[in-house]
Amino acid sequence: MERRTYLVTAGIGASSLLAGCLSDDPSDTESDSAGSDGDDETDPDGDESGTESEPDPGPVIETYLEAAQAENPDAMAEVVHSASPLQGLLTDPEWEFESSGSVDLDALETEVVTADGSIADVRELEGAEFWFAESDLEAEIGDEEITLVRAELDGEESTGETGVYALVTEDDEWKVFWVGSEDEISENPEETFEAEIIDTDDDVVERIEWDVDAVDAPEGSDFETGDYARVHLTDSPGLEADLIRTESTVAGAEFEFYGEDEDEPSTSWAGTWANVQLDPAGDQIVVTAVRGDTETVVHREQYEPSD
Template structure:
């Protein structure tokens, strides 16, 4: 059998826009026999996670276990040739379930070429709430109805499983998944990525992945009546120098002593402009903030950060609200430190996207692709 084109989607920033209608049933598509109990050679959990695969309370309500389902899903992603065999591990309302995923996208998103050397799972004591599930990037991007998720949770058993996957080259990826019973089987209702040290596929790497600990911009205030922007700096800027510029109006301000200033004022082009702030540390210069002008033409309306999510699949998230006026082929939101990405196609079909962030500090970058060209339209940093 000829090797498949490399697809690292289940190990990288998982994001898709599934526009198909939701429905169908799981039936007998998933076989949740625990691989630890069948004596086979498939990779298994040897971490002593304490999960009782077939002796949980009310075990007769659902076959298998949440951890076994996740192990089988990961193995199938690496070994299966039919994407429907992988998609069958997802709940019928999930965009990756065979009834919902377009055949043209199924192989790209569900099959993975990397051989799995080890899988560790741990079923954790964490609530599977409606809000937690709705925060999963794939469900957000695909527009799964809130009521459909609520119905999927109603009266069913739920569990959160933390998964660590190590491939044969030693690359390790961690993610969490919310599982729920459906028709007597454990299924995956939502999955959100955690950190990964995988950097073997440049197309999957987030922008500016290496550390850059600049702390510069607090906020940007626009004055449309004056076509002016004020870039406010944090109390104790961390940068050797900083520059704020209006890209169209060519207005710019710089300082090699940013700790001595509180703000920069910039003149803006009333026909349309962008404010770009760059910082330099130890001779390295990078963009640290970008916003569009005027406000009426902005694609990004607001970015909020939530780092108090004890009951969620993601410890911390950034929620990017869109104005509704954005157009283009694809809209993507990525976190450069944690390395998560969420996208939607086309761009005008979404009101907000959520991406996982590192609660210790991260950066959110929004890009818009149209006609084959990708443009960064917003960049914002979160400081703990």
């Protein structure tokens, strides 16, 4: 049996959508922990954008992340806009939600970066070009208020990761519509690349497919291939690990495969795969085996766009 996974990364919740497929795992369980709904509040210092005052966007983002940490997709769906593709993922029984970690949300800092947002602002966010290529956003949310909010963790909880949330009103309440990360990407990605390491013995990595679809496209759709790599892990591992991490160094996408027991090394990750988003200008896939406090890069391969 195969189960797909929608992963929200630790920290501010930038989404690695449709990340991978975990195969033949009989230990599927669902958390029934409940998240709480955030109440709309008013920010007396907020900028005006066609309303008397701007509601505080912090509660809806915090509620979303609290539910993510509780691995409760139903609670997350309650604060996600009905027109958002996230809604379909969170409510589809074929998808399982997993949180890759937890942080102290008391350290969450939010800042409105675009109070009076537009459809164009949403489309510019990471991943939006692919997901909304076939969507008529003007018809779906064009009459609603849109705001873009930067969220990050402060102090010791900081991960250096910043999320940009597109919040859209629905029935006069702010809802999460899309989440992207905010990274400063070099104009010359090759400058950040390290020497390639190829897993020639297939100890961990069997192969990498480049320019794959990020998701199984619905029948009759016109989805085009995106800037993603599919990392296939070997069926016959040459080592044990607590977890296997796959990441793209420029786009900043990441996916982790844990063993059956996080405290015991294993090869239960064998035969799995993950989709990892790539920067279209060039990127590098890095696969790391983690065992205890030791991290070993077992595969590092460069992505060169075909065009």
